[in-house]
Amino acid sequence: MSTVSLTEVPFPSVPASGEGSEKSERVALAASGVWTAERASEIEEIVDGAVRRYQAAHSVDIDLEKLERLDTFGAWLIERLKRTFAERGATARIVNLSERDRGLIDEVQLVNRGAAPEHRPANRALTTLDSVGRATAEMGWSLVLIAQLLGALAIVLLGTLRRPSRLRLTSIVHHLDRVALRAVPIIVLSTFLIGAIIAQQGIFRFRPFGADIYVVDMVTVLVLREVGVLIVSIMVAGRSGSAYTAELGAMKMREEIDALRTMGFDPVEVLVLPRIVALVVAVPLLTFIGAMAALYGAALVCWLYGGMSPEIFLARLRGAIWLPTFEVGMIKAPLMALMIGLVACAEGFEVDGSTASLGLKTTASVVKSIFLVIVLDGFFAMFFAAIGM
Amino acid sequence: MTNVDPVISVRDLVVGFGAATVLDRVTLDVLRGEILGFVGGSGAGKSVLMRTVIGLLPKRGGTIEVFGKDIAALSERERRSIERRWGVLFQQGALFSSLNVQQNVEFPIRENLKHLSPRLTEEIALAKLEMVGLSADVRKKYPAELSGGMIKRAALARALALDPDIVFLDEPTSGLDPIGAAEFDELIRTLQRTLGLSVFMVTHDLDSLHEVCGRIAVLFEGRVIATGPIETMVASEHPWLKSYFRGKRRRPVRH
Numbered sequence: 001m002s003t004v005s006l007t008e009v010p011f012p013s014v015p016a017s018g019e020g021s022e023k024s025e026r027v028a029l030a031a032s033g034v035w036t037a038e039r040a041s042e043i044e045e046i047v048d049g050a051v052r053r054y055q056a057a058h059s060v061d062i063d064l065e066k067l068e069r070l071d072t073f074g075a076w077l078i079e080r081l082k083r084t085f086a087e088r089g090a091t092a093r094i095v096n097l098s099e100r101d102r103g104l105i106d107e108v109q110l111v112n113r114g115a116a117p118e119h120r121p122a123n124r125a126l127t128t129l130d131s132v133g134r135a136t137a138e139m140g141w142s143l144v145l146i147a148q149l150l151g152a153l154a155i156v157l158l159g160t161l162r163r164p165s166r167l168r169l170t171s172i173v174h175h176l177d178r179v180a181l182r183a184v185p186i187i188v189l190s191t192f193l194i195g196a197i198i199a200q201q202g203i204f205r206f207r208p209f210g211a212d213i214y215v216v217d218m219v220t221v222l223v224l225r226e227v228g229v230l231i232v233s234i235m236v237a238g239r240s241g242s243a244y245t246a247e248l249g250a251m252k253m254r255e256e257i258d259a260l261r262t263m264g265f266d267p268v269e270v271l272v273l274p275r276i277v278a279l280v281v282a283v284p285l286l287t288f289i290g291a292m293a294a295l296y297g298a299a300l301v302c303w304l305y306g307g308m309s310p311e312i313f314l315a316r317l318r319g320a321i322w323l324p325t326f327e328v329g330m331i332k333a334p335l336m337a338l339m340i341g342l343v344a345c346a347e348g349f350e351v352d353g354s355t356a357s358l359g360l361k362t363t364a365s366v367v368k369s370i371f372l373v374i375v376l377d378g379f380f381a382m383f384f385a386a387i388g389m
Numbered sequence: 390m391t392n393v394d395p396v397i398s399v400r401d402l403v404v405g406f407g408a409a410t411v412l413d414r415v416t417l418d419v420l421r422g423e424i425l426g427f428v429g430g431s432g433a434g435k436s437v438l439m440r441t442v443i444g445l446l447p448k449r450g451g452t453i454e455v456f457g458k459d460i461a462a463l464s465e466r467e468r469r470s471i472e473r474r475w476g477v478l479f480q481q482g483a484l485f486s487s488l489n490v491q492q493n494v495e496f497p498i499r500e501n502l503k504h505l506s507p508r509l510t511e512e513i514a515l516a517k518l519e520m521v522g523l524s525a526d527v528r529k530k531y532p533a534e535l536s537g538g539m540i541k542r543a544a545l546a547r548a549l550a551l552d553p554d555i556v557f558l559d560e561p562t563s564g565l566d567p568i569g570a571a572e573f574d575e576l577i578r579t580l581q582r583t584l585g586l587s588v589f590m591v592t593h594d595l596d597s598l599h600e601v602c603g604r605i606a607v608l609f610e611g612r613v614i615a616t617g618p619i620e621t622m623v624a625s626e627h628p629w630l631k632s633y634f635r636g637k638r639r640r641p642v643r644h
Binding site for chain 1: 487501502504505506509512513516519531532533534552582
């Protein structure tokens with residue numbers, strides 16, 4: 001590989017009578033070798049070295065005669081060398097420029113003429129405040145968006161009540177298949193395990209007090225009132241909410257939603273309503289199935305681990321629950337579904353052109369819907385306690 | 390054309406998907422320092438040829454030589470060193486949407502020339518952006534905020550980031566207004582001259598073919614049926630060429 005160099009050569013135009021002092025002020029540099037991207041860091045060092053070495057130079061000639069190859073990287077570094085000398089008030093010239101390289105050298109003379117890119121050190125306290133402020137505003141804004149979508153959904157729903165033919169049944173069935181039917185195996189499996197685990201822990205802790213039998217009360221009340229609907233909601237948020245956000249976001253990115261709008265369709269009616277209706281139907285069904293699976297798991301553990309026969313379990317079950325226990329869970333389910341659907345669709349519409357925002361909004365959709373589901377559950381707990389259910 | 394050795398030489402290339410054969414024994418050369426315009430009907434396989442040459446699609450037969458080396462026979466390292474010597478402008482720009490314009494151009498520089506100082510990387514990226522005619526206020530913008538023309542320019546700057554020897558352009562002027570398209574043609578020609586590029590340009594734009602392409606190759610029914618300067622194309626009696634170059638949307642040939 002040929003070497004890259006920028007060496008001082010005898011200044012050709014210095015008169016023979018030139019003084020020593022004058023000589024140091026007039027420098028001729030000869031560039032040789034391959035001045036291309038592969039060697040760019042090496043060349044940069046050479047160029048910076050030359051800038052330091054010839055501090056006092058008044059006139060610099062850069063001789064390009066021995067240059068083998070030149071690309072933008074090399075040309076820019078030559079230009080940078082020239083400019084640095086020029087900034088110091090020295091005159092810098094390029095000599096022996098070949099025809100081949102002239103275009104490139106001329107081109108780089110024009111670039112980076114504007115103000116040098118500024119790197120202002122950011123005030124750390126200010127940036128922290130800034131990001132906290134933005135995050136707060138963002139949170140408030142996302143609640144506004146959810147409220148907006150709820151309003152739009154209510155209007156569309158009233159419209160479909162007037163003309164039921166506008167309801168897209170095919171679409172609803174398609175989404176029901178995706179969010180309800182296909183979710184059954186995983187919901188059954190997880191709630192079954194949750195029921196089994198609660199029962200096992202209950203037996204383990206209650207046995208020293210001889211209170212085994214109350215495990216049935218604990219499991220059934222927990223599962224039917226709280227845990228069943230929460231687990232199902234969280235799984236649906238992760239499974240279907242994320243899918244909704246990603247779908248709507250991708251449709252927004254590809255201008256499909258704009259296309260719908262220009263054809264006179266309301267995206268809320270065409271896209272959001274069927275999805276949310278499907279969720280509102282699906283989550284109570286899944287909650288019921290999940291609760292049954294959890295009770296089955298609990299009964300199985302009580303029998304195999306706790307030695308409590310299924311007959312006793314069933315008898316105790318009848319004593320432990322009354323209808324409101326079951327109703328509380330089932331009333332919550334559709335409202336949880338509505339919340340998940342609203343958050344997922346609102347986030348989907350918030351996706352802008354970049355792929356990164358699609359990922360960001362999908363994450364936000366899942367995180368927000370899970371959080372809001374839990375908050376909602378807290379409000380429900382207070383509400384039902386207040387009305388004595 | 391100072392030199393006539395081919396930088397890309399495709400011989401008897403066969404490419405197909407499933408039962409369909411898209412390219413049937415295509416033979417084509419791209420010469421050093423030329424701008425080759427590659428035309429053909431929609432769906433004729435122009436982009437397929439381009440994507441096969443740059444290694445995005447597998448071939449069924451034939452050879453592709455780039456810089457005189459058969460790219461199928463190269464080791465991973467040799468392949469990468471060849472890939473560094475070409476730049477690709479995709480039809481939709483394919484800018485990384487999570488990076489801003491400047492970071493997009495810096496990306497190949499940063500990844501391929503690891504020891505380069507941040508200052509030089511930035512200066513080169515800004516120089517490239519200026520060379521393609523993008524003003525300084527664009528460089529911090531994200532692709533989603535750019536117009537179609539700006540995306541094409543930014544993508545061209547990225548394709549040129551490493552000073553490649555060959556640039557592949559997939560319909561560079563599609564989606565641009567005639568003024569923008571003419572400016573883009575001019576830009577490609579200027580850059581081709583200053584940087585000494587060889588350009589492989591898939592295009593439908595008759596103006597581009599007239600203005601900037603030194604040679605034109607025509608793909609028809611899976612074969613390259615003609616290559617030569619625009620005058621040859623216009624004079625051809627082949628029915629498809631006749632309707633393409635002398636059809637309703639033809640333009641007068643300037644001499």
